[in-house]
Amino acid sequence: MNTKKIFKNPKIAVIPGDGIGKEVMPEGIRALEAANRKFGIGMQFDHFDFASCDYYLKHGKMMPDDWFDTLMKYDAIFFGAVGMPDILPDHVSLWGSLIQFRRGFDQYVNLRPVRLLPGIPCPLANRKPGDIDFFVVRENTEGEYSSVGGKMFPDTDREFVIQESVFTRQGVDRILKYAYDLAQSRPKKHLTSATKSNGIAITMPYWDERVEAMSKKFADVRTDKYHIDILAAHFVMNPDRFDVVVASNLFGDILSDLGPACTGTIAVAPSGSINPEGKFPSLFEPVHGSAPDIFGKMIANPIGQIWSGAMMLDHLGYPEAGKAIFNAIEKVLLAGPGHAPLTPDVGGTAKTDDLGKAIAAAI
Amino acid sequence: MNTKKIFKNPKIAVIPGDGIGKEVMPEGIRALEAANRKFGIGMQFDHFDFASCDYYLKHGKMMPDDWFDTLMKYDAIFFGAVGMPDILPDHVSLWGSLIQFRRGFDQYVNLRPVRLLPGIPCPLANRKPGDIDFFVVRENTEGEYSSVGGKMFPDTDREFVIQESVFTRQGVDRILKYAYDLAQSRPKKHLTSATKSNGIAITMPYWDERVEAMSKKFADVRTDKYHIDILAAHFVMNPDRFDVVVASNLFGDILSDLGPACTGTIAVAPSGSINPEGKFPSLFEPVHGSAPDIFGKMIANPIGQIWSGAMMLDHLGYPEAGKAIFNAIEKVLLAGPGHAPLTPDVGGTAKTDDLGKAIAAAI
Ligand SMILES: CC(C)[C@H](C(=O)O)[C@@H](O)C(=O)O
Ligand SMILES: CC(C)[C@H](C(=O)O)[C@@H](O)C(=O)O
Numbered sequence: 001m002n003t004k005k006i007f008k009n010p011k012i013a014v015i016p017g018d019g020i021g022k023e024v025m026p027e028g029i030r031a032l033e034a035a036n037r038k039f040g041i042g043m044q045f046d047h048f049d050f051a052s053c054d055y056y057l058k059h060g061k062m063m064p065d066d067w068f069d070t071l072m073k074y075d076a077i078f079f080g081a082v083g084m085p086d087i088l089p090d091h092v093s094l095w096g097s098l099i100q101f102r103r104g105f106d107q108y109v110n111l112r113p114v115r116l117l118p119g120i121p122c123p124l125a126n127r128k129p130g131d132i133d134f135f136v137v138r139e140n141t142e143g144e145y146s147s148v149g150g151k152m153f154p155d156t157d158r159e160f161v162i163q164e165s166v167f168t169r170q171g172v173d174r175i176l177k178y179a180y181d182l183a184q185s186r187p188k189k190h191l192t193s194a195t196k197s198n199g200i201a202i203t204m205p206y207w208d209e210r211v212e213a214m215s216k217k218f219a220d221v222r223t224d225k226y227h228i229d230i231l232a233a234h235f236v237m238n239p240d241r242f243d244v245v246v247a248s249n250l251f252g253d254i255l256s257d258l259g260p261a262c263t264g265t266i267a268v269a270p271s272g273s274i275n276p277e278g279k280f281p282s283l284f285e286p287v288h289g290s291a292p293d294i295f296g297k298m299i300a301n302p303i304g305q306i307w308s309g310a311m312m313l314d315h316l317g318y319p320e321a322g323k324a325i326f327n328a329i330e331k332v333l334l335a336g337p338g339h340a341p342l343t344p345d346v347g348g349t350a351k352t353d354d355l356g357k358a359i360a361a362a363i
Numbered sequence: 364m365n366t367k368k369i370f371k372n373p374k375i376a377v378i379p380g381d382g383i384g385k386e387v388m389p390e391g392i393r394a395l396e397a398a399n400r401k402f403g404i405g406m407q408f409d410h411f412d413f414a415s416c417d418y419y420l421k422h423g424k425m426m427p428d429d430w431f432d433t434l435m436k437y438d439a440i441f442f443g444a445v446g447m448p449d450i451l452p453d454h455v456s457l458w459g460s461l462i463q464f465r466r467g468f469d470q471y472v473n474l475r476p477v478r479l480l481p482g483i484p485c486p487l488a489n490r491k492p493g494d495i496d497f498f499v500v501r502e503n504t505e506g507e508y509s510s511v512g513g514k515m516f517p518d519t520d521r522e523f524v525i526q527e528s529v530f531t532r533q534g535v536d537r538i539l540k541y542a543y544d545l546a547q548s549r550p551k552k553h554l555t556s557a558t559k560s561n562g563i564a565i566t567m568p569y570w571d572e573r574v575e576a577m578s579k580k581f582a583d584v585r586t587d588k589y590h591i592d593i594l595a596a597h598f599v600m601n602p603d604r605f606d607v608v609v610a611s612n613l614f615g616d617i618l619s620d621l622g623p624a625c626t627g628t629i630a631v632a633p634s635g636s637i638n639p640e641g642k643f644p645s646l647f648e649p650v651h652g653s654a655p656d657i658f659g660k661m662i663a664n665p666i667g668q669i670w671s672g673a674m675m676l677d678h679l680g681y682p683e684a685g686k687a688i689f690n691a692i693e694k695v696l697l698a699g700p701g702h703a704p705l706t707p708d709v710g711g712t713a714k715t716d717d718l719g720k721a722i723a724a725a726i
Pocket of ligand 2: 094253561562592
């Protein structure tokens, strides 16, 4: 990754959240502890019970009023999953926690690897590990997710709602810069921009214009762009074509679910909500949610949490440690059911902690 | 389909447009003529050379000033493809033709079938014809494709652009009504709404509200909704789950490319831009573009054009004739290379017109 800063003795805020977040988090920590010892990182962990529906039920809010100051003392947030829709609507639980973090801590990069893993069934035909290996870089603070707009002529036939998309030069340029830095650090040096300038005819031509300007500063990176409709199609038809894909908040949201869906890894993929300058803590969490339907059975696959830990180490300035965790995941998956204790979703009969222990042992 | 109106002796405006549009159009007509004879429809065709880049080069505009009155005399427009990006930027060619038609003729429904066909390689593993068979119904006039907005503080660090998304009650309700009518006419009676109300927090909750209201009028249709990110993922992971998917202009744009990509049919899929009341002519065209790279070789697959003709017959009130064309396509594809004259993209060595003739003969 392209964070140059190394965080000495990093302090980690651990927030398991809801549902299977509480089951996979110990396995994430187990792997991090193994890497911690092996690489002498000196990482320290503190656990918090807020940003969960349990906390909400006790306190009538998702987080204590001083959450910002509390978490500002940490170098990163290691997060499980949040949301129990049967108890609390998502717009309360998510907007009261994750979205607060993204905005409060200016986590303007949302980063997700899209990678085929051995032993994970892939919905695409004739693809094997190595074929698909790219990143989606999503703008995480502005764009289509504004809160500006409203309704006119309510409850009449003339009723309408409007909502602004807002793209600022600062907001666009910094996400492009991050994506170009990342592309430049990779062997293929290839950046793909997601646009829709043929249809969304004001904001998206502006996005294209800024990509064009930034591309001049990264002459060694090959740039191309696709409209979001055909880009989504190519994720299915030609996923081997991509290296770094940069996208607005909404387009990135779509592509960063679609990518892992194409590799079959949506249940084990990691993500980072990153403030690249390290002025604020960044957050790392699995892509999967709290999965209330399987919570309590200890059958959740902990790889998403563990892989998120690997991404966090990368961000904190310990890429070899991150790589060691990722290699351990691959090694255990490669061994296959019968040889490794895999959870039911990947063909085994083992429990969450059995798989977690096997991965920690392989580090 | 849910148009109740039957157009007697329908008059069709034929516009081949650019590139392979000119090669596949004769095959579209050939199939329609065969159905015309067999079912005694009395369809008449008039050909037009405008809405093409050739026309632009001669006249400095994509269409004559009286295009609206000219085309209003027809019951439907049978369209090939438009655009020659090396000659003319897409925003000139497309916005000067297709987008004019959509808005001028209030073609507020964009309809695309997503169906696995025999003999068309599918990028998804373990799927066979019959597994995937649904429609994407896209709102085609408003939503995220507004032209309202602009730039502030140009060329400074404070520069930003904004663009409105606009959802009107009339615009939303009529597309929902169309989609519900369609769902009600199908055996599964299942409607899926594409939303993003957990992120796009003004317009999308409004969309959900209107879906909820409309669903009450269609008690026999099962309704569900997915956020667009996970919906895109399910198109890849569980495409057999869908029957009728209704979406805003932008979400529908994405899903109606992603769907055909998942079935491998993006090069042969049809689409309709429909004014359901028949107050204005509707337009039917293949999803593929003008493909300048293969133009002139007569290797383009004409199935998209022919299938669009089948949709047009459906719309005009001749569903059995539409079905006959579709069955002929399936029959020829089922025969397979060696037995049927297939174009190179589907494993054969035949020319565009050979395949077109085989399908016409099978009607
Ligand atoms: C050319 C473009 C404006 C158009 C759209 O986005 O509507 C195209 O992608 C389509 O789907 O017909
Ligand atoms: C919960 C929702 C607002 C969120 C988003 O769209 O950003 C989620 O889909 C994600 O990707 O983290």
